[in-house]
Amino acid sequence: MRDWTHAEHAEATGREITRMAEVLRDRDMSTPVPTCPGWDLAALTAHTGGVHRWAAAMVRDLAERRYDRDRMELGLPADPGGYAAWLGEGAGSLPEALLSREPQAPMWAWGGDRHVRFWSRRQLHETVVHRVDAELALGLPVSVDEDVAADGVEEFFDILPYARWSPGVAELRGAGETISLQADTGAGWVVTVDPDRFHHARSLRPGTVTVRAATAADLLQVVWGRRSPQDYGVEGDAGLLGWWLERAVI
Structure with missing residues (x-):
């Protein structure tokens, strides 16, 4: 990236x-x-x-x-x-x-x-x-060009906290659970839901739940709700992933 x-x-x-x-x-x-x-x-x-x-x-x-x-x-x-x-x-x-x-x-x-x-x-x-x-x-x-897609995934996480018109965003709090998004091309992010906020970082480590896809373009479609993560691969707590995707909407 x-x-x-x-x-x-x-x-x-x-x-x-x-x-x-x-x-x-x-x-x-x-x-x-x-x-x-x-x-x-x-x-x-x-x-x-x-x-x-x-x-x-x-x-x-x-x-x-x-x-x-x-x-x-x-x-x-x-x-x-x-x-x-x-x-x-x-x-x-x-x-x-x-x-x-x-x-x-x-x-x-x-x-x-x-x-x-x-x-x-x-x-x-x-x-x-x-x-x-x-x-x-x-x-x-x-x-989608891989560099464009990777920047698009990261932009989604950067702007999500400011989507105040989306009521579910305020509910994205937790006890340190992590949602990991990983592409075979080497792009990867981990989102952590803490009691007071959520935050993200570039990372290749797995999470409490991990979505694995071929490209960042696949992950871009997942975070923007254009494709289901089940179209690719999900490891770990699928319930946590569903909870996140229902609320992480812009």
Whole structure:
């Protein structure tokens, strides 16, 4: 696993937007998206492209407060047939906005890192996970770069404590039990649930329960609820894992 810079996150975001737009091009936008219940590809695309434009606007303004996305003019085409191209336009405009500001510049963010750099990382993984949603909906093979996926798993753990709208997060307390996520590629994390909080660290050791998968991309899908850990391998206290996954939701 490697550490990323703001510029690397921004540039990777552009590449991932292009990939998602290509996946969606000429598709039936009424196709249901099982991993986002109640959404079809049109709703998935509108959401993802809307988030890109919302984040870009806040970064350009170094916003001190959250903008109301529902009140913004996002330029969504009237015809869903144009949604993929509209999404793809963000491959230029979002990285441009992210790179126009210093990574350490303070601004509003819902995570703990309230700086521009929060948004380059967040938009990369927002896009990756929703591209995966589209690929799963269309029955396409899922492929995520291993470095991107490993950073995405770690980002999930970094931002999870700040998902205050998700009531189960407050219940993630315990007596030192550990949830270990391990990939055959060498990426690994251990989450510890203590009486007052949970915390994570890069580690290759097993836990009270351990999920073993081939790649970090597999683990990314597990933590974001896109695949079941039983699709891979679970060792140890499966009840603890189920308890964690029910509550660790963003």
